[in-house]
Amino acid sequence: FRENPDIVWEVIKKNLPKPQTKAEKGLIALADKEPSATAADILKALEKISAEKRKKLMEELATVSKIEKAEKSKHEIPKITAKTTHTEFLNIPFDNRLPAITKPPIYSEDVKAGTQITLNFDYDGDGKQDKSELYRKTTAGQILPENVMVVKANNTEYTRKNIKGEFFDENGRRLTIHHNTQLLISEFWTDKKVADKKKQNKKRVQEFVKKHTHVNEAVVKEAIARGIDPNLALLAFSVKSTSPQSLEDAFTEFDRVAGRTGLSRQRSKDGKHSADLSWLVLKSFHSNQKAEEYMEEYGFDLSQIQSVIKKNKILNLSFGIEPALANGPITKEEKDKLYSYFISKRAYADNLVKCYVFFVNNGFTKAQSLGIVANIYHESLGDPLAHPKQYGRNENALGIVQMHPDRRKASGYGKTLTSQLNAVMKEFKSSEGNAYKEVKKASTAREAAAAFCTYYERPGDKEGQSIKRGALADKLVSVIGVPTFNKDHLFYPEDFKKQTRNKLLSNELITRTAFLNDTPYVMKIISGGQEGKRRIGSPRHDHGNAADVQFVHRETRKPLDFTKPKDRKIVQSILHKMVENGISGIGAGVKYMGPSTVHIGGSIQNKFGTTVETWGPSKTSADTPKWLLAAVKPDFKGVNIYNA
Structure with missing residues (x-):
């Protein structure tokens, strides 16, 4: 009514051309009221006319409103640019x-x-x-x-x-x-069918929330609307922000995991997803240790959990491929790095890693294999069912190297990754022998990429494509060749379970220390979280919100010693960054826990981001070591911990 009062009055007068009752006449009279009638005036007058006429009027007004909004939305298309996130x-x-x-x-x-x-x-x-x-x-x-x-x-x-x-x-x-x-x-x-489905979903949400107390209802609602078991969704990412955007992003990642692996999203009679899918989903959002805990909480027994973890290791995050493809003179770290890189590029990461392993196992150097993989990425993103129209081409080609029908038939190039890789090798040994020789001559990944592009793929713009694919090959070399670090920035020693405080760290503490991923150091957890009867001392360690840690070099596994000037500067710089990230409780001292162990976490109330509290051997702020006091000051100038 505020936006377009004329349409509202037009609908009212059309439906009451000859007002009969006092109430109807009163409603029509509002059109000429001075000062002008408000929406509240109209609603009050509508309450006085007959229920039948009121219902008809309201339905027509609702329809008009919907049409108005739809028309208006057509002129509100957001401007999207290459910089839009x-x-x-x-x-x-x-x-x-x-x-x-x-x-x-x-x-x-x-x-x-x-x-x-x-x-x-x-x-x-x-x-x-x-x-x-x-x-x-x-x-x-x-x-x-x-x-x-x-x-x-x-x-x-x-x-x-x-x-x-x-x-x-x-x-x-x-x-x-x-x-x-x-x-x-x-x-x-139809809109009605969607509305009916929403009613069913709403009822299921209500039943679930009634049965399970203290759950994140927003996660439950979104899970049911997507056909996902809310129990698994709550374990996977209920700790994330519950804004509609963050939940949509999280649930989309759930579907990406299922889509990458081809694992069924179907649920068993008890409502659970399969152990394979559950493990990969939980591992996408949590550390391995936490994922194992959640698998048990979700209802899988230890033998099932151990089985799926073993299977996962054998196939290197990839189900449904022969184990032989996952072996060879390649480290797991290399494969993990490539996998992470291709995932960030929205490609078929597991397939591209398999391609790399395949060509190394078939006699190509690692550099040559990366050159071939760079071509496969540009041809198909690693999708064995990729069709040219997906990439703006009109050719009748298919798969990872976009092979045409005549060559597919001769080489046995089917619709699976294995058949297509074998077909490429078959051609290398026969009709594409020249391409094979050129690739084998290459001493660098860039040269191999250019050779495979020029002699095997043979695109229209050979020179331009060779440059582009060679650049990616160089990038892949840097991905696996430049020292990068483990996905997890902390680890629990073998005897951790024997500790009194032997619970895993909270997601919040893990998140606030995750910057260590990009440094040469990881946290060795000496003492972790505590719960219930095993609680001792202060409540800081409750729920995993604090830990006693050592900062250990990733390769040497040697802990930093803050009594040594060079090591102390690095420890100070790490702690300074932690304070910037909201760590609000830090304690250290040689007579407290030795020269390498530091307490980090939330405040005494388990809160992060508050004024930082520090202490030394007597557990009071008065004896905080001077080097620690200096580290937590806003103006502290440390060293570059990313290259320390």
């Missing part, structure tokens, strides 16, 4: 996301069964795909309306499990979207 994109109202990445814009309210959608990631209008963070992270589930239940891409159907979340094919592979990806809406639910 994924978080900023998730802040956009859901219905405005699809028109933001389609040209001409396709509005959510115009989508129906049979609608063809072509995605456009050329935000700046220069004719080129913008490979930004937004491009890498945006998913089909984040842009397609909740009414869309089945979508077809490249002759494959992908289905949603509920009214939210990602789309999966019959083999559990997630639909990935790219520039110029073409989507056909195959099944579209």
Whole structure:
């Protein structure tokens, strides 16, 4: 009414052309009231007319309002650029996301069964795909309306499990979207069907919350809307922020894990997801130790947990491939680094790591193998079912090296990664022998990438593509060749379980010390969290919010000694950074816990980010070592801990 009063009066007068009762006449009279009637005046007058006429009026006004909002939204398409972050994109109202990445814009309210959608990631209008963070992270589930239940891409159907979340094919592979990806809406639910499903979901949420006290209802609601067991979701990421954007991002990562591995999201009779999927999901959000605890809490026994961990190690985060591909003269650290890099690039990371292992096992040097992998990344992102149209090409090619039909038939190039890798080797030993010789000549990854591109892939722009793929090959060398550090920035020694305070650290403490990931040092946990009857001393260690730690060099495993000037400067610099990150309780001293052990954590009330408290051997601030007092001051000038 405030935005467009004329339409409101038009609807009222149309439905009451000849007011009969005193109440109806009073409502019409408000149109000429001085001063002008308010929305509250109209609502009060509506209460006095007959229920039948009031219902009809309100329904028509609601329809008008919906039309007005839809029309208005068409003029509020957010401006997307290559610099728009994924978080900023998730802040956009859901219905405005699809028109933001389609040209001409396709509005959510115009989508129906049979609608063809072509995605456009050329935000700046220069004719080129913008490979930004937004491009890498945006998913089909984040842009397609909740009414869309089945979508077809490249002759494959992908289905949603509920009214939210990602789309999966019959083999559990997630639909990935790219520039110029073409989507056909195959099944579209009516608004009524969606509303009915929401009612069912709401009832399930209420039943769950009633049965389980003190749970994060926002997580439960989102999990049920996506067909995910809320018990697993709560364990995986209930500690994360409960803002709609952060939850959407977290649940999308859940679906990414399922899609990468092809593991079924189906649940057993008791409602649980499989042990394989549960482990990978929990490990994506927690340390290995915490994931093991949560697996047990989720309901798996120790034998099941040990089995899935063993399987995970054998296959190196990759299920469903022959173990032989995961062996060879390559360290686990190399594979983990490559995997992490390709995950950040929104590629089929596990497949690309397998490709690297495969070519090393088949006689290529590591540098040559990385050069080949750089080409596979540019051809298909490592997807054995990749179709050229996904990448803006119109060729009839397929898979990791985009092989054409005639060559596929001759080499036995099928639709699995293994068959395609074997086909490449078969061609190397026969029809593509020249390409094989050129790649084998290469002494660097860049040379190998250029040779594979020029002699095996043979794109139109050989020179340009060789440069681009060679640059990626160099990057991959730096990924596995430059010293980087373990994924976890802390570890628990073998005798940790024997300690009185033997509980794992809280997620908050882990997060606030995670900057150590990028340094040469890790935290050795001497004493951790405490609970219940095993509690001793101050409550600082309660719930894992404090720990006694040593800062240990990653390679030598030698702890820093703060009685030595050089080591002390590094310890001071680490503690200074921790204070900046909200650590608010620090204690140290040779006569307290020795020359290497430091207490870190929250305040006495288990709070972080407050004024920092320090102490020494007598556990009072009065005897805090001078070097520690200096370290926690805002103006402390330390050393560069990232290269220390």
